[in-house]
Amino acid sequence: xxxxxxxxxxxxxxxxxxxxxxxxxxxxxxxxxxxxxxxxxxxxxxxxxxxxxxxxxxxxxxxxxxxxxxxxxxxxxxxxxxxxxxxxxxxxxxxxxxxxxxxxxxxxxxxxxxxxxxxxxxxxxxxxxxxxxxxxxxxxxxxxxxxxxxxxxxxxxxxxxxxxxxxxxxxxxxxxxxxxxxxxxxxxxxxxxxxxxxxxxxxxxxxxxxxxxxxxxxxxxxxxxxxxxxxxxxxxx
Numbered sequence: 001x002x003x004x005x006x007x008x009x010x011x012x013x014x015x016x017x018x019x020x021x022x023x024x025x026x027x028x029x030x031x032x033x034x035x036x037x038x039x040x041x042x043x044x045x046x047x048x049x050x051x052x053x054x055x056x057x058x059x060x061x062x063x064x065x066x067x068x069x070x071x072x073x074x075x076x077x078x079x080x081x082x083x084x085x086x087x088x089x090x091x092x093x094x095x096x097x098x099x100x101x102x103x104x105x106x107x108x109x110x111x112x113x114x115x116x117x118x119x120x121x122x123x124x125x126x127x128x129x130x131x132x133x134x135x136x137x138x139x140x141x142x143x144x145x146x147x148x149x150x151x152x153x154x155x156x157x158x159x160x161x162x163x164x165x166x167x168x169x170x171x172x173x174x175x176x177x178x179x180x181x182x183x184x185x186x187x188x189x190x191x192x193x194x195x196x197x198x199x200x201x202x203x204x205x206x207x208x209x210x211x212x213x214x215x216x217x218x219x220x221x222x223x224x225x226x227x228x229x230x231x232x233x234x235x236x237x
Contacts, residue, residue: 002120004128013135020143020198021205025111029103030144031194035155038162040148042096043103044141045166046089048134050081051113055121055133057081062122074117075108082107096165112140143201150197155189157182 003009019025026047034040057077065073086104089097097104107113116136121129153159157179163171187193 002124004124006128006131009128009131010135013132013137013139014142015139018139018143018205019112019136020140021202023112023115025115026140027198029106029110030140030147031191031198033100033103034144034147034151034194035189036152036162037145037148037160038096038166039099040144041141042089042093042166043100044137044144046085046104047107047110047112048137048141049085050078050107050110051116051137051140052130052133053081054078054113054117055129056126058117058121059124059126059129065122070122071114071118074114074122078113078117079108093166099165112136147194147197147201151188151193153178154197155185155187155193157184 002012013019017023020027020030029043029047033043054074054077058074061073082105085107086097089100089104116133120132124132149159152161157177159176159178160171160174163174167174188197
């Protein structure tokens with residue numbers, strides 16, 4: 001059974017077992033929506049909400065569910081929560097809801113949500129299950145926003161454009177024109193560009209993991225060598 005330690009759960013969701021960079025789940029919305037920061041953040045917040053509350057619901061009723069109805073119940077819970085999020089977006093962020101389109105109802109089919117419900121929430125208490133859902137959703141959202149920022153910057157030369165679609169009139173001045181008079185790079189905005197940028201992000205994470213592993217191995221060797229020197233010195237004395 002997976003650990004219930006909060007630090008372990010956070011590290012798994014944000015880095016070690018990140019849904020987008022390690023598990024490679026939810027790639028369809030990840031690549032399809034992440035052409036700007038506002039689109040990525042909108043879908044990310046919706047995913048966090050569904051993932052967190054579905055984990056809570058599954059954990060709450062985990063002892064009452066038999067093996068025969070387990071998966072249908074998971075899907076029904078996720079679909080109900082997705083409908084609630086969809087209705088809220090229609091009410092408060094309608095323009096953004098229209099832009100995201102089919103990717104909002106497709107949260108129901110996101111493998112991350114069903115996977116965490118089955119692999120973690122159905123086996124743990126409410127608090128760690130909620131934290132697991134929140135951290136996995138946050139890890140997914142961070143990759144979404146980073147990818148959206150890169151594609152928006154390279155594709156349009158701006159950052160945080162149209163943030164008022166998510167946060168209202170107060171965010172109309174948030175747009176940053178990083179490169180004035182920029183000729184749009186269409187490839188970065190289209191889905192093929194998403195594949196390229198995603199490949200770079202995965203490669204960067206693998207490189208960082210490799211360097212962290214080498215550093216940890218070197219530290220371990222140094223500690224072992226240091227303990228041996230201490231024992232030898234003690235013996236001679």
